[in-house]
Amino acid sequence: MSTGRKLAIGAVVVAGITASMAYLGGSASWQYYVTADECVTNADSLVGTRLRVSGKIVPGTLQVTADRRHAVFSLTTAEATLPVACSGPLPDNLAEDIEVVVEGRLEHPGLLRGNKVLTRCSSKYESDPAPVSSASTARRERGGLR
Numbered sequence: 308m309s310t311g312r313k314l315a316i317g318a319v320v321v322a323g324i325t326a327s328m329a330y331l332g333g334s335a336s337w338q339y340y341v342t343a344d345e346c347v348t349n350a351d352s353l354v355g356t357r358l359r360v361s362g363k364i365v366p367g368t369l370q371v372t373a374d375r376r377h378a379v380f381s382l383t384t385a386e387a388t389l390p391v392a393c394s395g396p397l398p399d400n401l402a403e404d405i406e407v408v409v410e411g412r413l414e415h416p417g418l419l420r421g422n423k424v425l426t427r428c429s430s431k432y433e434s435d436p437a438p439v440s441s442a443s444t445a446r447r448e449r450g451g452l453r
Contacts, residue, residue, distance in 0.1 A: 340408050347387035350416035359410050360389065360419055366403045378424070382409065393421035400426050 340359035341349075362382030369380040378393045378401065391409055401407070401424060411421030 342384040343382040343389040344384045344387045346413065346419065347389055347416075350413060353413045354415060355412060357410070357412055358419070359408050360391075361406070361408045362389065363406050364401075364403050369401070369403045371397065371401065382407070382419070389419055390417060391419045391421055393424055395422045395424075397424055398426045 340361045341353075343360055343362035346353060346358065346360050360382060362384045365381040365383050365388060369378065371378045375397045376394065378391075378397055380391055380393075380403075382389045382391055391411075393409065393411070406427050408425040409419060409421040410423040410425070411419055414420045
């Protein structure tokens with residue numbers, strides 16, 4: 308077998324392994340989230356699968372350890388409530404009555420075991436009341452509007 312043919316076979320093998328690893332690594336991030344209602348409704352078919360579940364933390368259910376590595380709470384949307392147990396680093400703004408997305412596995416129909424919690428910062432998405440243009444700001448700094 309010639310050297311060129313050996314190199315071509317080696318390149319095809321490396322490309323195949325790289326493509327399969329990229330697919331396996333990326334397939335977890337391609338999954339969209341389901342709501343807590345959808346998770347409870349379809350619990351039998353979702354047990355054991357990796358999920359992203361969206362919902363609001365039910366007031367009075369959030370319990371966080373002192374080292375902020377574990378939390379227990381319930382998620383709700385319109386009709387259903389789903390108990391959640393999370394391990395791993397928790398966001399600083401984790402609080403009751405806020406929208407979160409929990410990544411993890413549904414262990415059995417009544418428990419989501421999470422390993423990542425994502426929160427939304429509502430102030431980040433609110434618009435400013437009245438943006439000031441840079442031209443009017445510059446005129447005020449020079450001594451007033453003209």
